[in-house]
Amino acid sequence: MSGEPISAAAKGQRILLVEDDPNLGILLQDYLQLKGKYEVVLARDGEEGARQFSREKFDLCILDVMMPKKDGFTLGREIRKINPVIPIIFATAKTMIEDKSEAFTLGGDDYITKPFRIEELLLRINALLKRVNKQEKTPETETLDKFEIGDYLFDYTAQLIKKDDLQQKVSTKEAELLRLLCLKKNNVLTREEALISIWNDDNYFNGRSMDVFLSKLRKYLRDDPKVEIINVHGKGYKLIVN
Amino acid sequence: MSGEPISAAAKGQRILLVEDDPNLGILLQDYLQLKGKYEVVLARDGEEGARQFSREKFDLCILDVMMPKKDGFTLGREIRKINPVIPIIFATAKTMIEDKSEAFTLGGDDYITKPFRIEELLLRINALLKRVNKQEKTPETETLDKFEIGDYLFDYTAQLIKKDDLQQKVSTKEAELLRLLCLKKNNVLTREEALISIWNDDNYFNGRSMDVFLSKLRKYLRDDPKVEIINVHGKGYKLIVN
DNA sequence: GTTTCGTTTTAACAAATTTTAACAGAAATG
DNA sequence: CATTTCTGTTAAAATTTGTTAAAACGAAAC
Known part of the structure; x- marks a missing residue:
């Protein structure tokens, strides 16, 4: 049986x-x-x-x-x-x-x-x-609030990205997007999903707006080569941490 | 018996x-x-x-x-x-x-x-x-994510092909196709199977598109003569590693 | 009510990815 | 060996994404 x-x-x-x-x-x-x-x-x-x-x-x-x-x-x-x-x-x-x-x-x-x-x-x-x-669960992600991204530490609530002793403030939308990426670390975050979750509407213009934020996030994270936000063409994005 | x-x-x-x-x-x-x-x-x-x-x-x-x-x-x-x-x-x-x-x-x-x-x-x-x-199961392939291809190391999630200390980024479709080939290393990957798995439709045009990607993959992998993607006429492709 | 500042959106152009097209070469068919 | 079908490669067109700067917006300060 x-x-x-x-x-x-x-x-x-x-x-x-x-x-x-x-x-x-x-x-x-x-x-x-x-x-x-x-x-x-x-x-x-x-x-x-x-x-x-x-x-x-x-x-x-x-x-x-x-x-x-x-x-x-x-x-x-x-x-x-x-x-x-x-x-x-x-x-x-x-x-x-x-x-x-x-x-x-x-x-x-x-x-x-x-x-x-x-x-x-x-x-x-x-x-x-x-x-x-x-999807791997790093112990840090347990809180859904603080995330380890390579050498960075991202605090969603405080809207801060820390590295070594440097702090970088991030805006609300930046933080929301980065959070979604973190929650799906090494997996695809769909454009649609992100847009609906953050903008409540996945039209073309919000999509373009999001692209701008992606660009900003990449800038914040570019000091650690282990960290990368890669595009999955036609699907969405992946936050990669090696 | x-x-x-x-x-x-x-x-x-x-x-x-x-x-x-x-x-x-x-x-x-x-x-x-x-x-x-x-x-x-x-x-x-x-x-x-x-x-x-x-x-x-x-x-x-x-x-x-x-x-x-x-x-x-x-x-x-x-x-x-x-x-x-x-x-x-x-x-x-x-x-x-x-x-x-x-x-x-x-x-x-x-x-x-x-x-x-x-x-x-x-x-x-x-x-x-x-x-x-x-089909050899190298310990790396256990994850269905990282593959050893001759001298190359292919990371599907990060969309990277590494050799020695060189890194080559690959696009999403390239990565998906190479992954399927790796999963069937030394065995035939059917055209149909690849098309349905990646394009969700095995019509003629997607087939031609795939041919282009095959061509690209061969280019990426041509520095190691042990590695080859050969065509099985009328069936599909085999990733050969000697 | 206006100014100021940071944030978000829009716009414009650049770059990457994917698809389509065109032509050449192999393999199968008869 | 001629013809058809299938495959390899390259270049172009179409689509999607990346980046930057300027415009619009909104909240706090004046």
Whole structure:
């Protein structure tokens, strides 16, 4: 019966499940804990979900879209502000996908249409977590706030890049962009993803604007040859640290 | 019965078998474990197969094409996304081969038509695994990211080819193509496979575009006579390293 | 309300990457 | 050996990106 060797992906990873239907909620929670070996925290509406997310640490979120008090998309946006890389799965009715999805296909996000089969959900969870786990996690990035970039130390909140004893102030947009790059260190940050996350709109002109910021960031980081922001033509950018 | 020298191929290698007919499934599983000395995980439909694949490590997949929930070809594509080199054997009815096979003769893939003799299957498994195992696994290539090519060292993520102390930047497409060649070092990389993997479409023009990149790669690598990218007429290319 | 300063956007041009085109050479076909 | 198909190479066109400077914007100071 194929055994159940607990994969690397399932090492006590935590899922935030926000679902207003208590029956479905409990069912999912149980299934994911039993079959998926995940630790699942269940919140009964958007507000409670937001409260839980800001209180504890999670590796993935499952958000019902239709919820009282605060809908899933709004909650998703709030969560994205705090953590732009955590994978989110939106559970939505089929008709809803068309409209909003465009603006939300970023990140490591995924959709599942209600009603769904529970195995399908577990499948997607596994896939998303696997993808994220592949990206190296340097201990520094734990905070999502301070990043080591070669010889540099980048403090997102303070908007500072330090090297040796020199400090360089950076503007808000510069900091946001660099943060996204850091969060995806050695992986591709999509243009689209960055634009939507920072500018809320990935039109041509914002794209050009972003190019200007890329150029600035490269200037800040050019004293350490180990560090490089390379372009992935037609896709986006990679922050490389050798 | 040809003796039973446990080949190099059979050193605790793992096979994912996805087959919806439980009788046949169990039969195959038992046979391959006993006669083939492989560890065989059996999944009962496409979804379970995908779940298993994302959770554990395998050396080869056997996918039934006709399956409920998720057919074998779809599953194959998903698997290919995660691992572009794992050999897949599709078990299909005779009539089905014609249509879909075109787009799927990629990889180190193989077909077997139902009904088949079970020895036939084992034969093919051994052949495929032997082929894959022949491809040298230098410790560097373990990461699927850094490759030794003769005197060169190719870093896919950083998009760099190094030789001695010289560095050569390569573009994204160049890097992607070279990576595929490296993954199949000394074996054929099908044109079709490369095109679909990199361009998502193997039409004539993308093919011509790829020829241009081949030409460029040869230029980059021409300083080491041990290294060569040769054409296999009508099939594809081989990266040869003596 | 105006000035000032830092930030962001727009514009203009330069450079790199990818695609298309053109032609030449090999390999297969009959 | 003539013809067709496939491949190799080079150059050009098209697209995408890089960089710089000037214009527009917005918040704080005057």
